[in-house]
Structures are given as C-alpha cells and as structure tokens.
Amino acid sequence: MDRPDLPLNALRVFEVVMRQGSFTKAAIELRVTQAAVSxxxxxxxxxxxxxxFLRTSQGLVPTDEGRLLFPVLEHGFDAMARVLDRLGGRRNIEVLNIGVNTTFALGWLMPRIEHFRQAHPEIDLRxxxxNNRVEILREGLDMAIRFGTGGWTGHEAIPLNEAPLAPLCAPALTSRLLVPADLAQQTLLRSYRSAEWKAWFEAAGADCPPLTGPVFDSSVALAELAASGAGAALLPVAMFESWIAQGRLAQPFGITVSMGRYYLAWPSDRRxxxxxxxxxxxxxxxxAS
Known part of the structure; x- marks a missing residue:
C-alpha cells in the first residue's frame, strides 16, 4: 500500500508522551528538552x-483521536524493537512498568519478586x-495492582488475592479486647474508605461507635500506628501475616469482613x-514457573 511521508520522530514523541502522561516525563525518557517534545x-x-491532547489543570488528557492513534503506534514500535534486537543479536528485554498498591507490594509481591526475576530474565520489571489512587496512563504505567471492586471505567481487570479485613492491634492491647464491643473503648484508626469499620461491627453483631480522628490513605501507615499502640486498625490480615508472626501485631477477633479484593488492571484500549x-x-x- 502507498504510504504518506511518515513523521516518524513526531510519532515516536507522541507515543512516549502517551505512555508517560506528561511532556516533562517524556522529555526525560527521550533525553531532549520539554520544548522539543511540545x-x-x-x-x-x-x-x-x-x-x-487537552491541556487541563489536572494535566494532559488524550483526546479520542489520541487514544485511537496510541495503540497502533505502541504495537508498531514494540514490533520494530523486537526485530531490531534479533537482527542485532541481542536478547530481547522488555520493560514492564507496574504500579502497585503499597500494602500488596510489601505483604505479597516483594517476598516473591526474586522468583519472578529468575523465571523471566527477559522482562525488566519496574x-x-x-496508595491505590493511580492513573495508569498518566503515570506512564503498563498495568497496576489495585484494591477495590474491579469496576474501573475504561479498564480491564482480573481478580487476584482476596483481602478480608479484621482489627489488628499491638499484642499488649489484646488483654483489653474480650468481645468486639470492647473496641468501642479504644482508638479506631481510620482509612479513607469510611464504611469499613461500620461493616465490620455489623458482621460482629455490635454497634459501631462514633469514629473520630485523622484519616489515612495507607494501610501500612495504619499498621505502623497500630503496632505502636496507638489503637486498632482494620487491615487486610493476609498482607500483614509476617507482622503477626513477628509479634508486631495481633488479631484479637477472628471475625472478618470483605470490602473488595486486589486486581490487576490495565487500560482497555492498550494492547x-x-x-x-x-x-x-x-x-x-x-x-507458577
């Protein structure tokens, strides 16, 4: 087929901007100035x-035309890179940029990441x-591991680990927690998902006390506070098993409540x-290999 004069340099710059989500990050990857990218x-x-692109107060937002063009270019540049690697006699190394919820990263992924690296040396995992609030395209990611329901508009998502929540606290506090209602006398550390404590108390058959105090967007921060004796935190127990085994945290009650699970997600229009x-x-x- 006839091909028009292809503006290859401009197309390459556009592809990098789409992946990185900003002119500044694209300029860093391409080792040029931001003005050159623009x-x-x-x-x-x-x-x-x-x-x-639309330039908004929240950053770059690709238009429908940009979203239509991007997957074609991404596929084409990836294919060219693979062929050039083979022609040059180099092992094909593919970079994979993953955004990971911090709790999942520390509680599940990092202890296993060396196994993945050894099994798949052809993948450069970054x-x-x-804190679970991630814009995959804008942050230059390929995929992200998130906690929730999996119903994110414009994204594909496959379910991973379930993450039932239960109160965790410093071991010294457990002697004062004989029944779930005893938690009402303690500081209940809160995450930004405000309905969690109410759901847990309903599952436990007890009244949820008024919740006050600061709100945190990180389960790891909540766990650190709980371990220091600052109160009880509602946390995904499976992600903090090592803390429990080390005696840093304790689970006073076996009652759990499910408010979601972990998912691997990526944009629906991404190849x-x-x-x-x-x-x-x-x-x-x-x-598993």
Whole structure:
C-alpha cells in the first residue's frame, strides 16, 4: 500500500508522551528538552489536523483521536524493537512498568519478586508503589495492582488475592479486647474508605461507635500506628501475616469482613504485550514457573 511521508520522530514523541502522561516525563525518557517534545506534538497535530491532547489543570488528557492513534503506534514500535534486537543479536528485554498498591507490594509481591526475576530474565520489571489512587496512563504505567471492586471505567481487570479485613492491634492491647464491643473503648484508626469499620461491627453483631480522628490513605501507615499502640486498625490480615508472626501485631477477633479484593488492571484500549501477558499469568497463578 502507498504510504504518506511518515513523521516518524513526531510519532515516536507522541507515543512516549502517551505512555508517560506528561511532556516533562517524556522529555526525560527521550533525553531532549520539554520544548522539543511540545514542538513535535504540535507538528503532528498540524499534520493530522486533529488535537491529540487537552491541556487541563489536572494535566494532559488524550483526546479520542489520541487514544485511537496510541495503540497502533505502541504495537508498531514494540514490533520494530523486537526485530531490531534479533537482527542485532541481542536478547530481547522488555520493560514492564507496574504500579502497585503499597500494602500488596510489601505483604505479597516483594517476598516473591526474586522468583519472578529468575523465571523471566527477559522482562525488566519496574515497580512504582502508590496508595491505590493511580492513573495508569498518566503515570506512564503498563498495568497496576489495585484494591477495590474491579469496576474501573475504561479498564480491564482480573481478580487476584482476596483481602478480608479484621482489627489488628499491638499484642499488649489484646488483654483489653474480650468481645468486639470492647473496641468501642479504644482508638479506631481510620482509612479513607469510611464504611469499613461500620461493616465490620455489623458482621460482629455490635454497634459501631462514633469514629473520630485523622484519616489515612495507607494501610501500612495504619499498621505502623497500630503496632505502636496507638489503637486498632482494620487491615487486610493476609498482607500483614509476617507482622503477626513477628509479634508486631495481633488479631484479637477472628471475625472478618470483605470490602473488595486486589486486581490487576490495565487500560482497555492498550494492547497486551508479551511481558504483560507473562506477568498477568504469573500473578494470577496460571504459570507458577
């Protein structure tokens, strides 16, 4: 088929901006100035006669035209890179950028990550931790491990570990917690998911006391506070088993409540690369090797 003169440099810059979610991060990856990145994107928009990004107070937002173009370019550049690696006699190394909820990273992923590295040396896994509020495209990620219901608009998601919640506290506090109602006399440490304590008390058949005090967006921060004796925190027990085994935390009651689970998510319009497929299978237990 006939091909128009392809503005390859501008297309490459656009692809990097889409992955990184900002001109600044794209400039760092490409080792050029931010002005050069902006110039190439503007040139491509002029050539196409279409706007590819909206500049908002929250950052860059790709337009429908930008979202349509991106997966085609991503697939094409990935394919070219694989062929060039083979022609150059180099082992094909694929970079995979993963955003991970900090609790899951510390409680499950990091103790197992060396196994993945040894089993899949062809994948350069790069992990960024977050507090569960993550913009995959804007932050230049390929996939993210998140806690919730899995119903994120514009994303595919596969279920991973269940994460039932239970109160955890310093071992010294357990002598004062004989029945669930005794928790009403203690400081109940809160996460930004405000309905969790109420749901747990309902499951325990007790009244939920008024909740006051600061709100935290990190289960790890809540666990640290609980371990220091500051109160009881409602936490995913499976992610803090090592803390319990070490005597840093204790679980006074066996009652749990489920408010969601961990999922591996990625944008619906993103082509699933070989590395994404391998990581997904390994993480979901379909390929333990």
């Amino acid at each position: 110039h190439q994107v503007a040139r491509l928009e002029d050539l196409l006669g279409a706007t590819l 992990i960024s931790t977050n 699933v690369s070989p590395a994404m497929s391998v990581f997904s299978s390994w993480l979901s237990g379909k390929n």
